[in-house]
Amino acid sequence: MLTCALAIFFFVMALIFAALYRPPNPSVCGRNESGTRVWIWGLGVGFPLVTLAALTAYGLFIGERLLPREAPDLVTVQAQARQWAWTFRYGEDRAIATDGVLHIPAGRPVNVEITSTDVIHSFWVPRLAGKLDAIPGHVNVLRIEAALPGTYGGQSAEFSGRGYREHVFTVEAHDAASWATFLAEGTQ
Numbered sequence: 001m002l003t004c005a006l007a008i009f010f011f012v013m014a015l016i017f018a019a020l021y022r023p024p025n026p027s028v029c030g031r032n033e034s035g036t037r038v039w040i041w042g043l044g045v046g047f048p049l050v051t052l053a054a055l056t057a058y059g060l061f062i063g064e065r066l067l068p069r070e071a072p073d074l075v076t077v078q079a080q081a082r083q084w085a086w087t088f089r090y091g092e093d094r095a096i097a098t099d100g101v102l103h104i105p106a107g108r109p110v111n112v113e114i115t116s117t118d119v120i121h122s123f124w125v126p127r128l129a130g131k132l133d134a135i136p137g138h139v140n141v142l143r144i145e146a147a148l149p150g151t152y153g154g155q156s157a158e159f160s161g162r163g164y165r166e167h168v169f170t171v172e173a174h175d176a177a178s179w180a181t182f183l184a185e186g187t188q
Contacts, residue, residue: 004055015043067143075110077102081121081134083161086154086169096186103182106149106173114140122158125171131157146173 078089079102090096090103104110114123116134124131128144134156146152156167174182 001055001058004051008051065143065145071109073108075105075108076113077104077110078113079115079123079134081114081116081123081156081167082118084163084167086167088169090183090186096183100169102154102169102171103179104144104146104171104173105179106146106175109143109145112142112144114142119161120158121156121164121167123154124157125152125154127152128171133158144171146171149173149175149178 075090078094080087080089085099086102088098088102090098102112112123114132114134115138116136118136120136121134122131123134123142125144128146129142132140132142134140150173152171152173154169154171156164158164
């Protein structure tokens with residue numbers, strides 16, 4: 001999207017430059033109906049419609065990947081926010097729990113069931129997915145997936161009182177072996 005935005009910006013700047021520095025044409029008396037129609041329909045209507053249609057298609061394609069759907073290797077984690085901490089629970093019975101660190105397998109889709117115990121917070125890991133609110137008494141589901149093992153920063157981007165800036169957490173994406181180890185150690 002940044003690439004498209006930059007292309008549009010430079011295209012518009014080139015048009016402004018062409019309009020400001022074009023040589024005068026005394027033979028036309030200041031009007032050219034067919035040229036005006038080309039500018040209005042081609043660049044005033046056609047160009048924005050094509051650009052917006054392309055960006056919409058791209059956004060729908062990317063957004064489709066983030067929808068919480070069933071997958072054969074799907075992992076589900078519960079994320080519970082409170083002032084000023086996060087608790088993450090794993091497994092069918094939610095027997096494994098961590099505070100402040102969300103553990104996920106790399107290369108596999110993860111549904112994060114987000115809720116809150118007190119006020120509205122938000123769950124946001126900028127490198128993995130968009131922001132979704134944690135609302136008391138309601139569960140929102142966000143699909144995240146880390147392509148590579150590593151550590152990713154997460155935060156609550158919702159103003160929820162004094163101390164919200166420190167309402168952060170870490171996402172630790174594991175390779176297959178360390179994910180199995182994490183699950184095995186958590187159930188002991």
